[in-house]
Amino acid sequence: MANTPYPESYYAASANPAPPRPVLQDDVETDVCVIGAGYTGLSSALFLLESGFRVTVLEAARVGFGASGRNGGQIVNSYSRDIDVIERSVGPRQAQMLGQMAFEGGRIIRERVSTYNIQCDLKDGGVFAALTAKQMGHLESQKRLWERFGHSQLELLDQHRIREVVACDQYVGGMLDMSGGHIHPLNLALGEAAAVESLGGTIYEQSPAVRIERGANPVVHTPQGKVRAKFIIVAGNAYLGNLVPELAAKSMPCGTQVIATQPLGDELANTLLPQDYCVEDCNYLLDYYRLTADKRLIFGGGVVYGARDPANIEAIIRPKMLKAFPQLKDVKIDYAWTGNFLLTLSRLPQVGRLGDNIYYSQGCSGHGVTYTHLAGKVLAEALRGQAERFDAFADLPHYPFPGGQLLRTPFAAMGAWYYGLRDKYGL
Known part of the structure; x- marks a missing residue:
């Protein structure tokens, strides 16, 4: 079994001590299987555990291996497209609800740091x-x-x-x-993972999800084991690959x-x-x-x-x-x-549900440190049957990139070149 280490970053070099987590090598049952031990997955797991759910987290590499452990470490409010843009797109009622949530993620981070005594240089x-x-x-x-x-x-x-x-x-x-x-972003993720485990959650590392067997009781397969759950939360973001093809086309x-x-x-x-x-x-x-x-x-x-x-x-x-x-x-x-x-094409997060029991959040578009913590709370609310805030995100319109996967990269690069010229000349 391949062992994927952290990249050689300052964060990995200065990370707080953390125990290696086991590889999934059995068949386990749980209430919720979370795919991805970054901020979205860890935040979801914490809120669900605090609500009494049994939670199992699958991580393909190490806790915080992806963007959660590599980002600039900045707590920035709102979304990659601000509330006025959302309002023009979806109208005042939905924008009002999203606007009320736009500053919640930073508060959640501070609550986690305080409640669980997370040492992350806040x-x-x-x-x-x-x-x-x-x-x-x-x-x-x-x-x-x-x-x-x-x-x-x-x-x-x-x-x-x-x-x-x-x-x-x-x-x-x-x-x-x-x-x-x-904050020190990797230490925040490691602290949240320890909090998950302190509440009885289980995290498996080096255990990538390779297939989701959909149905009334979905099963997530890894190379050496599987997790049968009532619900699945897909929180792999940019490191999800093609595990869920419906999500890959629009990001x-x-x-x-x-x-x-x-x-x-x-x-x-x-x-x-x-x-x-x-x-x-x-x-x-x-x-x-x-x-x-x-x-x-x-x-x-x-x-x-x-x-x-x-x-x-x-x-x-x-x-x-x-x-x-x-x-x-x-x-x-x-x-x-x-x-x-x-x-994402809209620069707004994609949130939704596949069938009755597979939930997802992805596509923070570079604005993820605060949003992902909010997303965990919103996803947990939806699994508890309180879906109003979840629906406010899920109803945002999203479109595939022009030209499909073959042309999305050059089209996006052309757009960036255009906006780079605008930056350069102050337009």
């Missing part, structure tokens, strides 16, 4: 940085929009004020969201790249980000960065459509870092890695 405060007056106008509109849905922990930053929170000369202003923040795995510098020391690190907030800019193809607990700079950006691994990640990301922080020109890069997220 810090409060996230900045959206504007590079142009047009982007600053968008942030002003976004603040009004979010406040309309009850989100009040926001502050607009003028050019002088943003210099106080980030030592970058590119920005004309920004918006600070104190309910945003950042596309994409890669994003991240680097971590050598430790900068307190003086230099505090000069770059004095309040230790995380930052993302407002470009369509955005850059994002933050400090780690040991004062490294984590810097990410770029998109590879079709989820190919670039040959030289540092060559892609280091110039972006130096454009923001030329003072780091002599700083060594200690880690560089890539990870996949799942893109």
